[in-house]
Amino acid sequence: MGSNMAEQHPVGFQWVMEAHERGAKYIHVDPRFTRTSAMADRHVPIRAGTDIAFLGGVINYIFEHDAWFREYVQHYTNGPVIVREDYVDAEDAAGMFSGWDPEHGAYQIESWGYDETSHEAAGGKKEQQGDVSGEQAQGAHGMKLERGNPPNIDNSMQHPRCVLQILKRHFARYTPQVVSEICGCSERDFLAVARALCENSGRERTSAIVYSVGWTQHTVGVQNIRAASIVQMLLGNMGRPGGGILALRGHANIQGSTDIPTLYNILPGYIPMPHPTSGPDLDKFIELNGPDTGAWGNLKNYMVSLLKAWWGDAATDENNYGYDYLPRIDGDHSHYPMMVKMLDGGVQGMFCVGQNPTVGSANSKLMRLALAKLDWLVVRDFQPTESALFWKDSPEHESGETRAEDIQTEVFFLPCAAHTEKDGNFTNTQRLLQWHWKALDPPGDARSELHWIYHLGKAVRDKLADSEDPRDRPILDLTWDYPVEGPHQEPNAEAVLQEINGRGPDGKMLSTYEELKDDGSTACGSWIHCGIYKDGVNQSARKKPGQDQNWIAHEWGWAWPKDVRILYNRASADPDGKPWSERKRYVWWDGADDKWTSLGDSPDFPAQKEPSFEPEEDAKAMEAISGDKPFILHPDGRAWLFAPSGLVDGPLPTHYEPQETPFQNALYPQQQNPTRQEFPRPENPYHPVGSPVFPYVLSTWRLTEHHTSGAMSRTVPYLAELQPEFFCEVSPALAAERGLEHGGWATIVTARSAVEARVLVTDRIKPLQIEGRPTYRVGMPYHWGGVGIVTGDSANDLLPLVLDNNVHISEYKVATCDIRPGRRPRGPARLKLVEEYRQRAGVRVS
């Protein structure tokens, strides 16, 4: 669902094809009929942005047919946990949960907590506020619990306030008929999917759900995934072979980019960035951010080791290991709010490193206008991208809105090295780090990012060397001494990897994060990666041929944490440690040797902890996790059907309509996700719900033949020729309604912009019947821009910025639009056209 695996991950898709060959059922639930659908046993088209309704229907079906995996749910999830009395569900409050604070437009989440937990503990850690990223804002890593146990549990799961009963009630109205009405699929199709999932789950069988940005790029992105996780927990499909929820990531190291983030709100290993609340006090930070129990109970070990890795000898017990050197976040400083701030002149400098926001980011026109407000911009790429050239050629130049001579931004373009020209790790979509070796030196001035940041850092440090200013201390005290080699003085990437892995007091490489200490004796750049250089060997560079190993291929690359290939794999055994079935054997308790053993994976559980283990009084961290609780990152070791903390928009997924939609919410008076982030301003206006001026649903997507903004494909001859022109896909019925000619041109208009595209009339984009009328859709791949071998208008110019406040990702997958035959007007007439639409639709522009 929400994934086009055959097109976006063709090589990964071989495994789906192979499973299918062996008799696995394969279903594609997606608005579009894609190459993925063409291969499926069944394609169920649904309206974009209605996934929660569909999955909610599946959850309801599971309860209606008593198909849930009782033993799994009882022991491994928080289904039996009783929730606080003051919790009010969205079902009972018109689509809003308890705790809504209209003044701040945010939820106070205390009431979502487990019964008999205190305010603070129940709400998890509250160092940060609702205006920060959801994960941190509401205590991603959980709440304070005695011995890892929720205070009130009803193992019969009959208590009206136990999670399972709340869940049942919450989704009771998501009947097949309602699903069909909201999603536009047939009841028959829906029931076939629900039945297939239930029939293929249990002790003997598992089902997997695959998603991609078709789920994340919504104002309800996180809750889409939550809904799937509820399905999988109820059916017992987590932590087991052939199960799980598989996020298919679109870029070589996008998983790695969050594990070791270049993200504003987290440190390596998902440690939250500090907030001013804790002041200079490290212990306060730990107290506010880490639960006492579970793997996060050792947050201080991880944090101190990280600080030691960064500031070395300058990080001492006296100075809180340099904790105060870290900058503080007190708001949403993510990409889109920063671009808006930039548009208002609040940002002086920007680095675009292998990234092309003027094509790839939503409302790319706003991106270009914002760049023009910078003092300086640095772009690193293979060749100057649209973002590097925004001052030279841009649609706004054509429409007369901007001129090169008026743009005062200094622009640096630095040529980058290719993956073949540097050593390093990509983390693939299943957390597997695979080392790629350098084959040759980069040409000319092209350099790796490692070279760039290392030498930039050195230059800054040199310039500040004599500074007495305390704010320069963190830079000067930084451990920044990597061995360099070759004619270009390239830093040694393995030396960096060793720092990430971490060293013990003796300077030897550490083997697991369990060895990290909070006394400054260990240094580790990313606790989840601890062990990647175990025994002084680059484990991620292991390349034992797959054909010489079993299917787990444990000696190829390295997966965090602890080289675990299936996360939470303790759940592949029953509470007593026996495999759920012989057929689905994976990790089990070996009574003879008193340890967890497996088919060839690392158990994601303390190796010697018996299934019957019960924590002692006052147990902390991993000691507080029972032997039958596989989900060790949660303080209670349970998977959360109901999320008492960690989310800003509710403990349970709830159907909300997208920001722009032709329809009213059929289930609740609350139309949209109440916590979504809007940026209403003239550059980013929104369409009214159900606007007849913008009657069609617009989606953007990718093609096999191109890569994101096209910077890595429109410049490559063999890819450029496969999909040479920007096009839109429409159904024959919409083509007839609007007089669009197959193979001709169409202009697609929103209140943001108007673009032109070639018309591909196809049955693949079927109209869906919603509320008794057909909804027509316009779909567009977004790969084109003004630079490259093949060029074209950018679909992202059409989209508004509107974010899921949990993660600040914009809603790329649904907006509304109009489409008309012919090419778009040139010059200022393009603006006029958009303006005319705005007025007709009564669009609010500020």
Add this chain to the structure above:
Amino acid sequence: MTATDPTTSTTPVATPAPEAIAGDGGIRSYHGQPVLKEPVWSWEIPCYFYTGGLTGASSGLAFLAELRGNDLLARRAWAAAMMGGVASPLLLISDLGKPERFLNMLRMFKVTSPMSVGSWILVVAGGSTPLAAIDAWTGWIPGGKYARRTAAMFGLPLATYTAALVSNTAIPVWHKAHRMLPFVFGSGAAMSAGAATVALTPPGAAAPARRLALAGAVAGAVTSELMEHRLGEQGEPYKQGAAATFRRVGRVAGAAGALLLVSRGRSSRAAAVASGMLLSAAALSTRWSVFKAGFQSASDPKYVIGPQREAISRGERRGAARREPRI
């Protein structure tokens, strides 16, 4: 593009783009794309078909006229043969781009390749014709009579092998006509040689050339008609586009030239020249018509798929696809 409502359509196989199915006769194809590639040959090739025929038949005419003792006619016919004989390789080289590419043709002798065989015929005929002609005019060439015999003998296949060449392709309008096309080309060669010689020779000495031209014209008309008749629907390309235009020009010029030749060719040198030119134009046009018809036949999938599919449905051929597993 006529858009249809997918919910009401009952067509079992429909496609969004109308070109996905070739319009005519319900023949299925891939988006109307051609199955075959059109030849890449340019204007030189149909001209060569003409000059080859002209050379071949003229050599024969000249040789025979010598035997008959009509030396004037023979010398003029040798001139016609020489013109064609010199032009032919030049045209081929021009089409290939470089002289050495023509030499490359002589790496092998392949019976399966009419072009290979033809290259050798051309080398022999084209090589001997100028010698023969010069010898006929001057008597200077040692062994000249052998050159003349050779030219005359190889002239005959030179005039018809080009038909074998185009017939031995996958292009339906050519290949299906492989039994008739050499006769069309042979007739055309006769007409070309007759016409050229008529134009070059005083009418008093040109009687055999006139007979040859007229016989060629009549035979050409008959064989072309027969060929198109036998092609049936496959012959449609002759009635379309450039092929049809050349065909019409060929017929009109041929009829006019023949008429003029019959009526005034014996008495008026001017009329003889005019009719010779008309008939030459007719011969050239006919070759062009055949040439273009081939292109048109290749570019429309229905001419390729239609007959193949029909032969399969008639049970004459099993086709290349099979649904029954052979295990």
Add this chain to the structure above:
Amino acid sequence: MTLDTVSWPASYGDEAKPRKGFFTDTSICIGCKACEVACKEWNQIPMSIKGFSGKSYDNTLALGANTWRHVAFVEQRVPAGVDDGASLVEAAARADVIDAGVHTYQEGDGLRWLMASDVCKHCTDAACLEVCPTGALFRTEFGTVVVQEDICNGCGYCIPACPFGVLEQRKDDGRVWKCTLCYDRLKEDQQPACAQACPTDSIQFGELDELRHRAEGRLKRLQDAGQAEARLYLADDDDGIHGAGAFFLLLDEPEVYGLPPDPVDTRHELGSIWSAAGAAALALGAGLIAAVFGGRR
């Protein structure tokens, strides 16, 4: 000058290798075009942008000088079930297939999207090779058909000779180019680039006998699973080209994929072609004699 054409295996004696080929199973083709790109990259084929075609996702349109692997895309409406007006028998059959979880590729939603990677067929009876006057086209020790770029003189005869429209002239250099079945890679026991890349094994490379055997098994599985439309194409010695080195499993009639339903090597009629040409030459001779001797001088 040589008189004999290289044949396989006879000309190679002990050097002859088992005949190599492709089995392209279009029932598992996902239309990713990896084969097209891998081929272009390996063979360093010049870029050729044809623009937006509107023909589904196909913008390269056909095999040619600069596209040696070509992926066809065909969108079709199919009756998918009782809801869509299909016969009850058909719907029931399809439902069984769906519930059995096998072999319903490229169907669903009343639509099917056929995808198929086409390539030079490396015919047993290869008209292109036979008509080539220079010997540039030859049969290798692997039984494949290759244009030798250092011999080809661009005469263009092979182009209309090919019943599949595979060969094409490259405008700038005048020579003809097509799939070599990666002749260079074969010499080092490496797979052709397309087969190596193909993510789903839709393109299978190997010894022809083995591939044919495998294909029969696959056809039977699909037929048994209710895929009545599945068929092998060019897998038999008794077709018009005596079978191909590159053969296919298709899910519709060949012409739907742009393939001729009954391709024939014209050499099978070479005898009558030459006879007709000879007869016409003789007739011309007779005509000449008649013209010269049949009246006054």
Add this chain to the structure above:
Amino acid sequence: MSRRSATLKPRTATADRVVQSVCPYCAVGCGQKVYVKDEKVVQIEGDPDSPISRGRLCPKGAASEALVNQPGRMKEVLYRRPGSANWERISLEQATDMIAERMIRTRAQTWEEQGEDGKALKRTLGIHFLGGATLDSEENYLIKKFFCAAGALSIENQARI
């Protein structure tokens, strides 16, 4: 058989060296073998040893050689002055120096030592970083480390997009 045909050898057999790598496009993480001859990449193809990809590649992966040798690949540093209509060339060293200066200047001008409530912020929001997801983890690590130390808080990634 022509001379060329008789002596034909694949580039994979004549390469100076072959290096195991990973595809830079999507996150499946297909294994690649990179063939180098005369300090130029001459071929990139799937690595059959990879248990992830078993030697296969998609069209983008198969085009990797064309990516690294792409016709328009820029090998020089470019600089555009404020208001200028054109690029000019500068050296890498000069660019590094100029960027370092600008970072320091912006940082100084936009430094926020503390918030309105008097609590320490120790940061600048005057610099925004947006990284692509084709950067290596080691590179991201140094970027995060350095920007954090500089107080340049708003570093972001494709992962947000």
